[in-house]
Amino acid sequence: xxxxxxxxxxxxxxxxxxxxxxxxxxxxxxxxxxxxxxxxxxxxxxxxxxxxxxxxxxxxxxxxxxxxxxxxxxxxxxxxxxxxxxxxxxxxxxxxxxxxxxxxxxxxxxxxxxxxxxxxxxxxxxxxxxxxxxxxxxxxxxxxxxxxxxxxxxxxxxxxxxxxxxxxxxxxxxxxxxxxx
Amino acid sequence: xxxxxxxxxxxxxxxxxxxxxxxxxxxxxxxxxxxxxxxxxxxxxxxxxxxxxxxxxxxxxxxxxxxxxxxxxxxxxxxxxxxxxxxxxxxxxxxxxxxxxxxxxxxxxxxxxxxxxxxxxxxxxxxxxxxxxxxxxxxxxxxxxxxxxxxxxxxxxxxxxxxxxxxxxxxxxxxxxxxxxxxxxxxxxxxxxxxxxxxxxxxxxxxxxxxxxxxxxxxxxxxxxxxxxxxxxxxxxxxxxxxxxxxxxxxxxxxxxxxxxxxxxxxxxxxxxxxxxxxxxxxxxxxxxxxxxxxxxxxx
Numbered sequence: 001x002x003x004x005x006x007x008x009x010x011x012x013x014x015x016x017x018x019x020x021x022x023x024x025x026x027x028x029x030x031x032x033x034x035x036x037x038x039x040x041x042x043x044x045x046x047x048x049x050x051x052x053x054x055x056x057x058x059x060x061x062x063x064x065x066x067x068x069x070x071x072x073x074x075x076x077x078x079x080x081x082x083x084x085x086x087x088x089x090x091x092x093x094x095x096x097x098x099x100x101x102x103x104x105x106x107x108x109x110x111x112x113x114x115x116x117x118x119x120x121x122x123x124x125x126x127x128x129x130x131x132x133x134x135x136x137x138x139x140x141x142x143x144x145x146x147x148x149x150x151x152x153x154x155x156x157x158x159x160x161x162x163x164x165x166x167x168x169x170x171x172x173x174x175x176x177x178x179x180x181x
Numbered sequence: 182x183x184x185x186x187x188x189x190x191x192x193x194x195x196x197x198x199x200x201x202x203x204x205x206x207x208x209x210x211x212x213x214x215x216x217x218x219x220x221x222x223x224x225x226x227x228x229x230x231x232x233x234x235x236x237x238x239x240x241x242x243x244x245x246x247x248x249x250x251x252x253x254x255x256x257x258x259x260x261x262x263x264x265x266x267x268x269x270x271x272x273x274x275x276x277x278x279x280x281x282x283x284x285x286x287x288x289x290x291x292x293x294x295x296x297x298x299x300x301x302x303x304x305x306x307x308x309x310x311x312x313x314x315x316x317x318x319x320x321x322x323x324x325x326x327x328x329x330x331x332x333x334x335x336x337x338x339x340x341x342x343x344x345x346x347x348x349x350x351x352x353x354x355x356x357x358x359x360x361x362x363x364x365x366x367x368x369x370x371x372x373x374x375x376x377x378x379x380x381x382x383x384x385x386x387x388x389x390x391x392x393x394x395x396x397x398x399x400x401x402x403x404x405x406x407x408x409x410x411x412x413x414x415x416x417x418x419x420x421x422x423x424x425x426x427x428x429x430x431x432x433x434x435x436x437x438x439x440x441x442x443x444x445x446x447x448x449x450x451x452x453x454x455x456x457x458x459x460x461x462x463x464x465x466x467x468x469x470x471x472x473x474x475x476x477x478x479x480x481x
Contacts (some may be wrong), residue, residue: 040309047222047314071197081220085313089219090208093218104198118212118324137315140213141361149314149382150320 006138018181026083030057034138038084040095045156046173047085048149051092052157053079056164058096059122062103062174063110092134095129096151115165122161204411224349227309231322231352234308301328302446303327305353310440317360318346318381319440320408328447329353330400332411336428340417340434341405342443354444357437358418359386367418368406369397375406378418378431383439385422397421397429413448 011019030053037050054077056103078093085092102125103110110118134150174180185193211217253260289296309320319342323329335342335355343363348356356363363380367388374395381387388397397403401421407414419431 024207036235038308039234041237046310051314071201075201077204079208083223086316086318087313088209089212089222090205093205093208094202097198097205101198101202135316136209141315141461143361145315145361146381146383153314154329155398175307 227352228349368401
């Protein structure tokens with residue numbers, strides 16, 4: 001983190017705590033909001049908001065701060081989402097890891113693009129995620145499942161992304177920036 | 182910390198994602214092969230989160246109460262008129278019900294009717310709608326010294342909600358009748374035809390295996406049947422409703438979209454097992470060995 005040359009005093013404990021909290025902020029925020037979204041707050045479409053939030057969060061931080069969203073944190077987030085919902089355990093761990101791998105693989109291109117290109121990338125990622133989730137659920141149930149819940153989930157994810165991203169961008173420049181500690 | 186060369190660390194970093202992907206696929210398959218493992222993890226997580234949910238819930242309950250109060254205050258006049266009309270109608274039905282009740286009591290007295298045992302139940306608050314996109318279930322917060330068991334039956338104020346499928350120390354999960362894995366033996370109240378109610382993850386579960394020639398009427402009441410000895414007979418499930426494609430479905434009586442409190446009934450053995458066949462006597466005087474065999478063959 002500290003790449004500037006020069007001599008300066010040893011970081012104090014407080015400073016190091018500040019760096020650590022900024023470093024952990026994306027992962028903890030992702031997990032915390034997931035738990036909150038599983039609470040009975042009575043918001044319509046809550047079941048769809050959980051995967052939408054996890055997808056947007058993993059996608060954004062994998063592009064802009066991969067050090068704060070390492071693969072094991074993505075795996076843990078997916079597992080938490082799987083256990084909070086009733087789907088097959090491991091499915092969202094797999095989906096989020098694929099999203100993470102895709103975002104990491106293209107981050108040099110994506111991070112230089114404007115907001116709309118990144119959003120377009122997210123549309124593709126969310127479509128793939130909803131399709132994979134639907135397919136695995138259908139195969140496990142061995143039954144044709146109505147595609148509407150998946151389409152609704154996709155729509156919620158794509159629609160919520162600009163709103164979430166505006167918050168993420170602010171955090172990226174402030175709360176989640178260890179270099180500003 | 183172990184010091185690794187830069188190359189080794191880069192190779193490890195490149196390996197992490199594939200290894201974790203293989204791990205999640207392994208978890209998916211493990212969950213298929215041994216469903217008890219993820220279930221135990223889920224119960225542990227729900228137990229841990231149940232107090233947190235209850236705490237988070239408080240301000241939202243306050244907000245919701247305030248919203249309900251405002252809405253009620255807004256439409257008070259119209260509501261009042263509606264209630265007065267309804268009261269008028271209900272008063273008539275009250276008289277009818279009292280007359281029928283008296284007649285029923287008299288008939289039962291003449292028949293030497295054995296009264297149904299009174300049931301024990303616990304009331305629990307729904308703390309999370311834990312279904313996800315492709316499942317329908319709710320999480321209940323229950324005290325640490327509860328007697329809730331798997332297979333017990335959950336009802337809300339107006340009808341059947343579902344069955345308890347997982348029980349932890351502080352939480353229990355109820356599989357709703359709308360879940361795709363839910364299959365419930367039911368009976369149509371008028372035609373007495375039996376059927377299976379199969380959840381479809383949508384708001385309306387479907388009626389399967391209706392006998393040939395039975396066409397349930399729109400709006401006909403559907404109650405549980407004691408056929409599979411999993412439910413007591415006669416719990417209200419809902420009313421028949423035909424989908425646009427002409428498939429008979431059920432409009433659940435319970436308010437499954439907004440569950441707040443449910444009652445978990447312990448029907449015990451007397452409630453959920455079918456009555457013993459006439460002529461079946463308890464095994465008493467048999468030689469040793471055969472008695473043990475016979476008793477081990479009995480279901481309970």
